[in-house]
Amino acid sequence: MRVVLAEDSVLLREGLAGLLERFGHTVAAAVGDAPALLAAVEEHGPEIVVTDVRMPPGFADEGLRAALTLRRARPDLPVLVLSQYVQQAYVAELMGPGIGYLLKDRIGHVEEFADALERVAAGGTVVDPEVVRQLLARRRDPLQRLTPREREVLALVAEGRSNAAVARALVVTEAAVAKHIAGILAKLDLPPAGDDHRRVLAVLAYLRGRD
Amino acid sequence: MPTVAGRDPVSPARPGSSASAEVTASAEVTASPVSPASAGGPGGPKGTPPVARTALEALTRRPLGFLRSSWPWRSLAYLLSGALFGIVTFTLIDIAILFGIPAAVALGMLTIAGGGLVIGRFERWRLRLVDTAPVPDPHGGSPEPGLRAWLRVRLGEQSTWREFGYTLASLLALGWIDLGVLVLAGGLPGMLLTAPLQPGSPLPLGLLLAVVGAVLLPVTAYPVAAWAGARALLTRVILVPRDAELIEVVRSRARLVDAFELERRRIERDLHDGAQQRLVALTLSLGMARLDLEPGSPAAGRVAEAHEQALLALAELRELIRGVHPKVLTDLGLADAALDVAGRSPVPAEVDIVLPVRLPGPAEAAAYFVITEALANVARHSRASRCRIRGHLAGETFVMEIADDGAGGADPAAGTGLAGLADRVAAVGGRMSLSSPAGGPTLLRVEIPRGDGPAG
Structure with a gap:
């Protein structure tokens, strides 16, 4: 490049x-x-x-x-x-x-x-993970409903990682990640999103929603 | 300097907690300015009774101690000089009356106007007879040479007019009261003492009266010292205004805080532009070296270790800079810096700071460090589940409140952190108060003037 x-x-x-x-x-x-x-x-x-x-x-x-x-x-x-x-x-x-x-x-x-x-x-x-952490630290009420594992997944998703990358980072299967993500999106009332980066944007938009 | 204390809890007691068991234990955190009067004067060693610094203080000592000290004589000298001075001046005016009333009035006016400054200086000088605290000159210096400039400065000063007034009072009343006290206090013992010399009185009676007079003589020291002390107090209040000293003390504190703040910023800048950049470059080089080395080789292990160490050093340096003066505060101001702190707080912290203007540097830094210390305390001691930082401008004052829903019982005397912060806030002209009843919640409130504090 x-x-x-x-x-x-x-x-x-x-x-x-x-x-x-x-x-x-x-x-x-x-x-x-x-x-x-x-x-x-x-x-x-x-x-x-x-x-x-x-x-x-x-x-x-x-x-x-x-x-x-x-x-x-x-x-x-x-x-x-x-x-x-x-x-x-x-x-x-x-x-x-x-x-x-x-x-x-x-x-x-x-x-x-x-x-x-x-x-x-x-x-x-x-x-940056730090940015995500700070955003996560500020938005909490609905996030309280997430399980700790779901929050881990959310942080990685917000950093822009694919399902495969999240699975590698957490040492779980991709299918498990997909299940977690579906759970997160449902709990946060976000529409199911197809590709990685639309998903990231949705999550970020949610995280900074109250700015 | 009293501050708000015992403030009502901001939020209602948590469900389940018994309201009747709530103990209100509010504490105040303020820093009182150093009393200027305590800056000098003879001070006794701790443990023994301190040496009296004024005639009035000396009066309260044991009679023998007081009578054997120099204070009765100093008081006498003070009143005598006052009385003589009054009489002499008044006599001069009397003489002038012989040449006609207009001449007397003219001389009187001249004495007050021309002599006011001199007399003020003289009064302050002889104050040391009965008051050993320092007596600073309230007059400012003339910015330019020449009589006209000097006159302009003097006539514009409140101190000058105070001296005119004091001179008038001194000539018309105070001098005469000095004389009156001396005569009344010393009259009876004096008469008794001179009884044997009175013609026609029997000698034994005269001697007896003289003995009574000698016994009474020390008693006269009390009214003399009392009036001398009272008059010295009056002189100090009028001719040595306390406000000027206090403001000067606070101003010099503000200057000091400014200087510290500048220095901290310089250190922050140097660390940031120097060491931090080099460390980032170092971690980058080491990280690349790791890639080039054969995995599993001894060199790769060493370099990997060095890389980790460099990353740690960088993280530590970042923390250090944050403690000195964080970059985000310098660049973006309090609201963003507060968000930054809150984002790193283990206890969820909500930030709501509305600040349309930048506060002056020292005020901004004081508020910032209040937030960091408060959040650290919340995380360490409060067992709170959340906390909230709110700040807004109320007129010319920035008001900030940090509240948590924890266990309360914060004691500013126990930890040095809060007391140190109160000093810092006080130095920029603000104040800090804390309400933390056992059982919670805790509320920390800071008020900081929007201007440059008392120096502005």
Whole structure:
């Protein structure tokens, strides 16, 4: 995949570029601020964008705004956003197909990161487990009705995992996962959803429902 | 500084709990500002009776101790100087009357207007005779040189007008009262003592009266010291306004808090831009090294271990930064930072903070750390099943309440956390109160001025 990378810390930018190349991707451009990111995307037409949230000149949410701008121009452009902390408001605004939102610390879990990148590029939705945990922590009343195992499944689903991946993570059969998911959707009054990522969106929409 | 205490529980008692068994044990957490008057003066070692700092305090000591101390003499000197000063000034005006009333009035006015400042200074100076607490000058400095600038500053000061008033009172009444007290207190013993010298009186009777007079003489120390002490108190109240000192103390505290806050932010920024970025890069390198190494080889094991350690270090550093000054607070403000804290709380916490403006840095940080400490306490001690954080602006005050449905009985004296937070809140001009009856629920309430606290 051709990737455009935006990260203001030189150390991290080079580390990330090395990581992407290690997993067989091409870094078309690695830039250090939001205007350069917009220009690089324009020039290289990448298959996926990886961007930091906080970048020069304002060190606020330039990367995120750039991501939103890019998505408005090209709604199918996959974007993986890296953030220092969870910004609840932005999670709601940003989430959609082909969007990933990971905390920066996750980069260290190299394989997880590479896997998330692939899933976002394929049009999936990936949300950092920490974000999911925080959303779960805030929405609880109907969630109380879920069994502990169902809540585990829900957290993994919200991270954008497929039935097979959830089954592997929990060491159960895929059929068991499917049964749990049907139970969860029923308890949360969500319509049964077909593919993985529509299911993720439904769950996320539910989780942030009371924002 | 009293604060709200004994607040009613926010939520009704849980079903099943007996309302009659509810014991109300409310506690107050406030930090009182340091009393400026205790800043100086001779202080006795702990355990022995402290040394008296004013004539009035000395009066309450044992008679022998009081009479043998210097306080009666100091009181006498204080009244004498006051009386003499009054008389001398008044005499000057009397002399002027000889040259006509207008001249006297002019001299009087001149004395008060011109002498007010000097007399104020003199009164403050001689205050040390009967009051050993420090006597700061209430006048501010002149911003620019020149007589006009100086006059403008002085005439604009409340202290100056207080001095004019005090001088008038001193000349018209206080000096004379000083003299009167001296005469009345010393008159009878004086007459008795001089009885043997009276012409025509029998010597034995004269000597007897003199002995009675000598016995009575020490008693005069009491009215003299009492009036001297009272007059010194009056002088202090008028010429050494306490408000100015208090505000200055609070202001300097606010400055200190500001400085700490800036320093914390700098540390947070340095850690975040430096160590944290490097650690992320390190975990990334180690993670990639793991992929390149042959699984099961000794090197792979070592690198895997190093990778895990680096990930742990990163997590710990993140926690550390959160404790110093969290990034999310710096960037996004209190409401988002509260959501962040609540999201990590083991006890479900609902956040409802409506804050259309950013609070000043120190106030924001104080409120944030109240939330973290309160949620930590809820998780550690309360056995609560849920808690709720609400905050809103009420006029110029940010009011925040953290309530849980736990067992109550939180004691601010037992844990240092709450008391330390109350200090922090007080330093930004706010206050914190706690209601935590045994059996619960617990309510923590914080009020913080929206401005820059007392410094603003």
